[in-house]
Amino acid sequence: MIAEDELSIQRIYKILLTSSGFEIIGMAKNGEEAVNMYKSFLKKPDIIIMDHRMPVKDSIEATREILQIDKIAKIIFASADITVEKLAISSGALSFKIKPFDNECLINNIKKTLGIKP
Template sequence: MNIFIVEDDIDLQNIYEFLLITNGFQVIGKADNGEEAITKYRNFIEKPDIILMDHRMPIKNGIKATKEIIMMNKNAKILFASADLKVKKQALLAGAKYFLTKPFSCKQLIQKINLFFIKF
């Protein structure tokens, strides 16, 4: 199972990557902002099983990036993560399949990703 991490906080990117790899997932790419995520997604030969998408990022936020990725591939599976519960509805309407509220523990992230794979 491969995952694409979209997160502007480099420390969080690295934590997510370490956590995912040590739990048997493959990280096939990382992006620092929504625009970079769209470009990388477009260029993936093998699309990720899950995109872990942050909300607040420079250049293009997670909602806009989610919409554009879904326009490219309506079957893209996006796990949206934000501390701002006000964007939950927007994220789901944009095409995210699941919303994860920040902050979350490492255990919660792995549990949600495993549930995400089962459900979607």
């Protein structure tokens, strides 16, 4: 699942992840939509890539709410704002990627988080 408010970045994630063999089961454009989408899934996503700055509800609040629903949800933050890294991790994100990032680095990080050999 992707939570990202910028459509162009959503498209990049979609191309990158699907070409690497991952299935995207949802695309949320803000934190509130991400939480509601997560609640609606019968089969929870293996991983969530969460942008930090989104309208309606930011990623910190969305992460906390998703982890209240599912304590084992795997969330990777992606943001150009390095100042939120500690807050992201303390909120429950498993890792933090600084935008812009190397595509291969993101894919390897996802695989590592999911326990897949890169």
